[in-house]
Amino acid sequence: MNVLKIAAFSGGETGGNPAGVVIADALPPAARMQSVAAEVGFSETAFAAPADDAGSWRVRYFAPQSEVPFCGHATIALGAALAMQRGDGVFPLVLNQARITVEGRRNGSVVEAALQSPPTRSAAASPGLLSEALALFGYSPQDLDPRIPPAVAHAGADHLVLALASRAALSAMHYELEAGRALMARAGLTTIVLVFAETAQRLHTRNPFASGGVYEDPATGAATAALAGYLRDIGWPHGGAIDVVQGEDMGMLSRLHADISPAPGSSIRVSGTARVMRD
Numbered sequence: 001m002n003v004l005k006i007a008a009f010s011g012g013e014t015g016g017n018p019a020g021v022v023i024a025d026a027l028p029p030a031a032r033m034q035s036v037a038a039e040v041g042f043s044e045t046a047f048a049a050p051a052d053d054a055g056s057w058r059v060r061y062f063a064p065q066s067e068v069p070f071c072g073h074a075t076i077a078l079g080a081a082l083a084m085q086r087g088d089g090v091f092p093l094v095l096n097q098a099r100i101t102v103e104g105r106r107n108g109s110v111v112e113a114a115l116q117s118p119p120t121r122s123a124a125a126s127p128g129l130l131s132e133a134l135a136l137f138g139y140s141p142q143d144l145d146p147r148i149p150p151a152v153a154h155a156g157a158d159h160l161v162l163a164l165a166s167r168a169a170l171s172a173m174h175y176e177l178e179a180g181r182a183l184m185a186r187a188g189l190t191t192i193v194l195v196f197a198e199t200a201q202r203l204h205t206r207n208p209f210a211s212g213g214v215y216e217d218p219a220t221g222a223a224t225a226a227l228a229g230y231l232r233d234i235g236w237p238h239g240g241a242i243d244v245v246q247g248e249d250m251g252m253l254s255r256l257h258a259d260i261s262p263a264p265g266s267s268i269r270v271s272g273t274a275r276v277m278r279d
Contacts, residue, residue: 001028003040008076009219009246009272013109015253017219018277019077020045023085027058030067037062043214046074048082048093056092056099057082063212068190069097070156072115072221072270079104080111080274098156100267107273114271115221118156120229121265125150125160129187133160136175136183137194143169145197148234155225155268157190163197170196171249173206173216180210193223200237203227205246218247219254225268228258 003020010016020040027033027049037045044061051058059078061071075093082091083104090103098118105112125133130150134140139162144150148163164170173194184192194206205227207220217223224244231238238260247254259269 001036003036003045004081005277006077006080006274007277008073008080008113008274009221009254009256010110010275011253011255012273013275015218015247016275017073017217017247017252017254018042019074021074021077021081022047023081024049027060033060033062034067038064043209043212043217044068044071044074046071046078048078051094053092053094056094059093059095063209063214065213066211068157068212070095070118070222072117072223072225073217073219075100075102075115076113076221076272076274078102079113079115083111083113095156110273110275112271113274114269117222117225117268117270119265120153120155120226120268122151122153122230122233125152129160132183133162133192136179137173139164139169148195148197148231148236151230152189153193153226153230155222155229157222157226158188159223159226160187160189160192161195161227161230162192163195167196167198167204170194170204170206173249175208177210177215180208181213184211191217191220191223193227195227201239201241202243202245204248205244206249207246216250218250218252219256220246221256221270224256224258225270228260228268229265232260232264
């Protein structure tokens, strides 16, 4: 099975979040896709094959230990792979629970890619979930930014959003992987988004992904879409777009851009560059 390795949301020719991409005539059995994702070892591998709909692609995403309903950085990587193989364009994707699009356009040694997320929604985090999450990371309520209340945000998958009052608190993030996996499983979370707002339109994030067996992702498009949708819900002064810096504390600087339409619950456009990883 030919697995492409592409870093999504790169800073040009460096950084980004590695994803596996498999483009086949038909999707392999789920057990085979799961084993390939485990062998690749990246936080997600996207598997794509032509769908029944003309021009559409059936896509499934697998982390090393589980299938996930939607993965943003792997979708960006897939868009880059399709652009390289099929030419620049917009590609309709059929996911397990949604239909979205990804766009890929070649620009020298990198590909510029953008996805349209599934619809967004959000709800306040329960006191019990908040208490468990603070204990997991060793934070106190005083570490939180009251302007962005804790919430569960959705854009194809559920993410707990915890906004921190300082960049130092974000840099100090630490937790036990197994404890994080147990919490995410109980709460039905795909990831936890820790965010520090440097300005209204420039945010820094870290993204524990213990549910998939990964301590932290350096770039997370699905979580960025969910975060952007939540900021719209609370009337954050985003001005129509946010820029997200992620992976900096991991030494894998990644840059994500989210365009936010004014319509409540509507799709978020998340864009960035992608680069092919060389062995």
